Amino acid sequence: MFFLLFGMRTKDDLLDTRVLTCEVCGWTAPQARFARTTRFTLFFVPLFPVAPRKYLLRCGHCMSLRQIKPLPAYA
Numbered sequence: 689m690f691f692l693l694f695g696m697r698t699k700d701d702l703l704d705t706r707v708l709t710c711e712v713c714g715w716t717a718p719q720a721r722f723a724r725t726t727r728f729t730l731f732f733v734p735l736f737p738v739a740p741r742k743y744l745l746r747c748g749h750c751m752s753l754r755q756i757k758p759l760p761a762y763a
């Protein structure tokens with residue numbers, strides 16, 4: 689008998705962290721920028737991406753997560 693194990697895996701890669709003012713809570717706190725990639729897996733081995741890469745910003749104060757543009761022009 690042969691089983692074919694396949695599925696999806698989502699991984700967040702931390703790109704950088706900067707101190708900015710949060711758009712949700714209004715506090716000045718560290719904002720971590722992530723790149724989220726979802727890949728097709730075969731036998732738990734990630735093979736190829738199945739969705740476009742998303743860029744996310746997480747507030748260190750309120751932990752809100754919001755999607756941002758691929759190359760944000762924030763300083």
Ligand SMILES: [Zn+2]
Binds near residue numbers: 711749
């Ligand atoms: Zn916040």
